Amino acid sequence: MEKLDNIMVCMDLTEMDDFLISYASYLVEQTDAKKIYFLHLLQNYDLPAEILSEFPDLKRPISKVLQEELEENVAKNFSHQESIETEVVVEEGVKSDTLLQFTREHKINLTVFGKKVGYQGSGALPRRVMPLTPSSVILVSETVFPKIEKIMVRIDFSKMSEIAMKTAIQLSEYTGAQLIALHAYRIPISHFPQYSHDDEKRLQQKMTKHSEKEYEKFMKKLKLDPKAIPCAFLYDRNYQEAQLLYHYGLKNHVDLIMIGSKIKSELANVILDRTSEELAEVEKNIPVLIVKDRKQTLGFLEALFD
Amino acid sequence: MAEKEEEYEINPELKSTKKYFDVDGPVFWPSAIVVVLFIAVTLIVGEPMAEIFSTIQNSISEGGGWFFVLAVNFFLVFVLYIAFSKFGKIKLGGRQAKPEFSKGAWFAMLFSAGMGIGILFWSVGEPMNHFINSPTSEGQTVEAARMAMELTFLHWGLHAWGIYALVGMALAFFTFNRGLPLTISSVFYPLLGKRVNGPIGKIINVMAVVATLFGLATSLGMGVQQVSAGLAHLFNLPDTINTQVILITLITLAATGSVVAGLSSGVKRLSEINIVLAGLFLVFIIIVGPTLFIVDSFVQNLGSYVQNFFELSFWTETYQQSDWQNSWTVFYWAWWVSWSPFVGMFIARISRGRSLKEFVLGVLIVPTLLTFLWLSAFGGSAMFLELNGLADIAGAAKENVATSLYVLLEQFPISSVTSFVGVILVTSFFVTSSDSGSLVVDSLTAGGKLDAPVAQRIFWALTEGAIAAVLLLGGGLQALQTAAITTGLPFAIILIIIAWSLLKGLRGEHLEMMERVREREHKDYQRIVADILKKRESK
Numbered sequence: 001m002e003k004l005d006n007i008m009v010c011m012d013l014t015e016m017d018d019f020l021i022s023y024a025s026y027l028v029e030q031t032d033a034k035k036i037y038f039l040h041l042l043q044n045y046d047l048p049a050e051i052l053s054e055f056p057d058l059k060r061p062i063s064k065v066l067q068e069e070l071e072e073n074v075a076k077n078f079s080h081q082e083s084i085e086t087e088v089v090v091e092e093g094v095k096s097d098t099l100l101q102f103t104r105e106h107k108i109n110l111t112v113f114g115k116k117v118g119y120q121g122s123g124a125l126p127r128r129v130m131p132l133t134p135s136s137v138i139l140v141s142e143t144v145f146p147k148i149e150k151i152m153v154r155i156d157f158s159k160m161s162e163i164a165m166k167t168a169i170q171l172s173e174y175t176g177a178q179l180i181a182l183h184a185y186r187i188p189i190s191h192f193p194q195y196s197h198d199d200e201k202r203l204q205q206k207m208t209k210h211s212e213k214e215y216e217k218f219m220k221k222l223k224l225d226p227k228a229i230p231c232a233f234l235y236d237r238n239y240q241e242a243q244l245l246y247h248y249g250l251k252n253h254v255d256l257i258m259i260g261s262k263i264k265s266e267l268a269n270v271i272l273d274r275t276s277e278e279l280a281e282v283e284k285n286i287p288v289l290i291v292k293d294r295k296q297t298l299g300f301l302e303a304l305f306d
Numbered sequence: 307m308a309e310k311e312e313e314y315e316i317n318p319e320l321k322s323t324k325k326y327f328d329v330d331g332p333v334f335w336p337s338a339i340v341v342v343l344f345i346a347v348t349l350i351v352g353e354p355m356a357e358i359f360s361t362i363q364n365s366i367s368e369g370g371g372w373f374f375v376l377a378v379n380f381f382l383v384f385v386l387y388i389a390f391s392k393f394g395k396i397k398l399g400g401r402q403a404k405p406e407f408s409k410g411a412w413f414a415m416l417f418s419a420g421m422g423i424g425i426l427f428w429s430v431g432e433p434m435n436h437f438i439n440s441p442t443s444e445g446q447t448v449e450a451a452r453m454a455m456e457l458t459f460l461h462w463g464l465h466a467w468g469i470y471a472l473v474g475m476a477l478a479f480f481t482f483n484r485g486l487p488l489t490i491s492s493v494f495y496p497l498l499g500k501r502v503n504g505p506i507g508k509i510i511n512v513m514a515v516v517a518t519l520f521g522l523a524t525s526l527g528m529g530v531q532q533v534s535a536g537l538a539h540l541f542n543l544p545d546t547i548n549t550q551v552i553l554i555t556l557i558t559l560a561a562t563g564s565v566v567a568g569l570s571s572g573v574k575r576l577s578e579i580n581i582v583l584a585g586l587f588l589v590f591i592i593i594v595g596p597t598l599f600i601v602d603s604f605v606q607n608l609g610s611y612v613q614n615f616f617e618l619s620f621w622t623e624t625y626q627q628s629d630w631q632n633s634w635t636v637f638y639w640a641w642w643v644s645w646s647p648f649v650g651m652f653i654a655r656i657s658r659g660r661s662l663k664e665f666v667l668g669v670l671i672v673p674t675l676l677t678f679l680w681l682s683a684f685g686g687s688a689m690f691l692e693l694n695g696l697a698d699i700a701g702a703a704k705e706n707v708a709t710s711l712y713v714l715l716e717q718f719p720i721s722s723v724t725s726f727v728g729v730i731l732v733t734s735f736f737v738t739s740s741d742s743g744s745l746v747v748d749s750l751t752a753g754g755k756l757d758a759p760v761a762q763r764i765f766w767a768l769t770e771g772a773i774a775a776v777l778l779l780g781g782g783l784q785a786l787q788t789a790a791i792t793t794g795l796p797f798a799i800i801l802i803i804i805a806w807s808l809l810k811g812l813r814g815e816h817l818e819m820m821e822r823v824r825e826r827e828h829k830d831y832q833r834i835v836a837d838i839l840k841k842r843e844s845k
Contacts (some may be wrong), residue, residue: 011832041829055843062835069838264455 160260367632382468473650487754558771640794
């Protein structure tokens with residue numbers, strides 16, 4: 001289990017930044033983070049000549065001006081400047097590469113990204129970076145109010161689920177949030193297609209029982225009482241686990257969905273597992289925390305690119 | 307990415323500048339020579355030509371039947387893949403393009419372009435023929451009736467529209483999104499690059515012209531047979547080849563008049579009248595015919611079509627060892643393929659502003675359902691009368707398929723009026739098909755220009771009439787079917803390559819779309835930075 005020592009907030013100079021700073025402020029308040037970075041990746045900012053001509057006396061580099069702007073914004077919206085070390089950084093270079101390098105160098109444990117619902121933005125950077133970064137990632141939309149009173153952890157009894165559960169417990173200890181778990185199961189493909197509606201119901205019951213046993217084993221392995229964290233076992237009939245999680249989270253007034261994510265390589269790309277990726281895509285009203293295993297990710301990337 | 311766009315040569319205005327004759331020589335002359343040679347040979351050889359047509363049709367159908375069956379299925383799967391893939395969001399004409407026509411007008415135009423004369427000719431005749439001579443069961447039984455409607459649905463259903471959707475989508479994409487001329491060769495740009503303007507491109511366009519001409523001639527020939535049968539029915543005029551040739555001459559002249567009048571006046575109004583008349587005709591049959599049977603059969607036929615879709619689609623008559631499929635299914639697939647440059651071009655022109663998903667689903671579903679309703683109304687009524695022993699429409703259809711519509715109408719009130727309306731409808735469909743067909747062929751032979759001198763269009767209108775007349779003289783219906791099959795085969799191969807080329811083009815478009823998003827974000831970013839600079843530097 002990793003401590004949330006270093007948090008990084010990715011800012012893009014839009015209105016979204018205000019919401020992210022407020023959310024980060026809340027996170028810092030709830031955890032014992034040591035340092036928080038507010039990072040802006042300076043894009044190739046070759047401003048059109050007509051704009052530059054308006055500032056003939058501009059002596060400072062543009063990055064400096066932007067940094068001042070960000071610092072002012074942080075000072076205005078971040079309420080824990082005294083209790084935690086804060087640094088506003090403006091970095092240049094290829095966005096995803098720079099971000100990953102920064103994450104590694106500063107041993108970032110949690111990266112905060114904005115997820116624009118109403119504001120314009122393609123979300124291309126988080127999509128590109130999420131599989132590659134060794135840090136965990138939280139996606140927060142501008143519609144979210146900063147509070148964590150109920151956390152839902154998605155589990156599939158894997159190693160990554162264990163890490164997600166441990167992180168969730170740690171977060172709930174910080175915030176006092178109630179914890180619930182969710183496991184979505186499918187009927188094994190070997191049963192297709194020869195079952196009737198009754199068979200399906202019977203198999204569903206069988207799968208639920210099997211999942212309950214697995215959950216007990218899973219919790220025992222973590223030295224936890226299965227009853228302490230109630231788990232819902234849902235039948236993923238349509239092979240749309242992300243939608244199921246979203247729906248269940250909304251219905252149960254969850255403030256944070258956590259999922260342990262595996263990464264894998266596909267056609268020379270590093271990608272997240274399908275559920276994490278889809279969840280990051282569909283989720284708009286509840287923040288999603290994608291928990292990564294730093295060692296696994298770093299090891300995987302080194303093995304892939306060495 | 308700007309480089310990518312430059313790769314595609316945008317043809318400026320595609321406006322004709324010449325007064326009398328403005329042709330793309332390497333396309334116009336070979337096409338004209340092929341057609342004139344065909345007419346001359348048929349006239350010189352005379353009677354034995356029928357035998358030759360029959361031999362050609364049989365050998366192509368027997369050898370290439372499996373290919374047609376496989377190809378049309380591929381086209382359908384391909385367009386559905388495009389609709390539901392990431393490419394489905396691409397808009398014809400670019401992001402800002404708005405549809406030119408309301409959905410209702412769009413569907414009506416799609417339907418009339420795709421089916422036109424053909425459906426008037428076959429909607430009664432085809433189910434009746436299958437009813438008598440069923441490929442899977444004993445004729446004139448309930449099972450034969452069910453199968454007859456199912457097979458008719460197969461021939462007029464999604465596969466036909468899949469072919470049109472493919473050609474229409476490719477033409478619309480390369481014309482509206484890439485600024486290339488509205489010719490079949492433009493579709494090959496991703497594969498051939500600038501060579502589309504060279505010999506290969508010209509050969510492709512010649513093939514498209516010949517396929518279109520023969521596809522049109524097939525429809526026109528059938529149309530005139532039906533007009534002739536209608537006149538015989540109404541006024542006891544002799545229904546002979548000579549009458550049909552005279553009718554072709556007269557109607558072609560009328561079409562030529564409409565060509566001279568131009569698209570905006572004559573044909574447009576005539577097309578609108580056609581749609582209204584056809585709609586009234588359909589409603590009339592549903593009301594005066596066996597309404598409940600029609601509605602019931604529409605529902606059941608639709609269910610059977612869905613249920614047996616795959617089996618029927620891939621059926622190749624392997625174990626029957628008969629040649630039923632050659633003269634029906636294979637003929638239809640070939641006819642639709644040879645008719646596709648014409649319909650595709652028309653569909654392309656009316657579909658600007660639609661997303662590819664909307665385009666494919668619109669082109670596939672609505673016209674198919676309308677066609678099925680038409681077939682259930684006319685074919686279903688005939689079937690009802692047959693099954694209840696109220697009329698011998700099947701016998702009439704067997705004797706002369708062109709008369710079957712009138713024999714059906716005879717069973718209902720005011721038959722002389724409705725038969726007359728039928729004749730008028732077929733005639734006006736003839737005129738509009740001939741006119742818009744001439745426009746398409748003319749555009750293809752004038753390098754994509756849409757306002758080439760009228761004299762050229764008159765030439766093509768007369769040529770289409772001549773081909774239809776010569777085909778009738780050279781062997782009647784069988785000659786018409788042979789024409790469609792012979793030109794359909796090579797064009798089906800072209801369609802497969804079109805699918806490949808379109809996929810390549812769409813991939814490029816998708817990449818550009820993503821690039822545009824990035825560019826927009828970059829511009830937004832520049833604006834934000836500029837605003838911050840203004841704010842901080844003015845302090």
